[in-house]
Amino acid sequence: MDGIETLEKDHARIRSLFSNIENTDDPQELEDNFEKLGNILTIHAEAEEQVLYPEASNCEGTQELIDKGHQEHDKGDQMVLEIKSISPNESSKFKEKVRGLQEFMLNHLDEEENSLFPKVRQCMSDKKLEELGTEIKQTKAEVAHEVVD
Structure with a gap:
């Protein structure tokens, strides 16, 4: 699986967890799904x-998207921390x-x-994308170990 496919697989998992949260009012399920979501967002x-x-910064027309990606990751982290301060027992506020x-x-x-x-x-060879996939998987494993511990 190449690097882009690996990241797109994460995207599908993220969408699925949001759907799971939307479709339950059970506080324990909300908490469990949100914990998984927070972890995958951090690792991803x-x-x-x-x-x-x-690597993408070497590709034409990507720098602005990369800069924006960094900013959006930071904002997403802040939003996750804010939600963690709300009890899933307050399901309407939590879900909002x-x-x-x-x-x-x-x-x-x-x-x-x-x-x-x-x-x-478009910018990278298939071989480079495969190498990227291997690196992404290794990094995710290392970060997951830190996040879960």
Whole structure:
């Protein structure tokens, strides 16, 4: 699986977790799904920032998208921290905040998929994209170990 496919797989998982949160009012399910979502967002963002963005900066027309990606990851982190301070027992308030995060993050994912990823795919050889996939998986494993511990 190449680097872009690996990241797109994460995007699908993120969308699925948002859907799981939207479709339940059970406080424990909300908490469990949000914890998974927060973890995958952190791991995914770190992999992009450590592996994809430095490599993608060599591709024409990507720097503005990369800069914006960094800013959006920071804002997403802040939003996640804010939601963590709300009890899932207050499901309407909790879900309202998650919907704000969802709208923000889905816009970010769509922008990557429609703007950044095609530029990277066009710029890099299949071999380079495969190497990127290996690096992204390694980075995600390292970050996941830190996040979960």
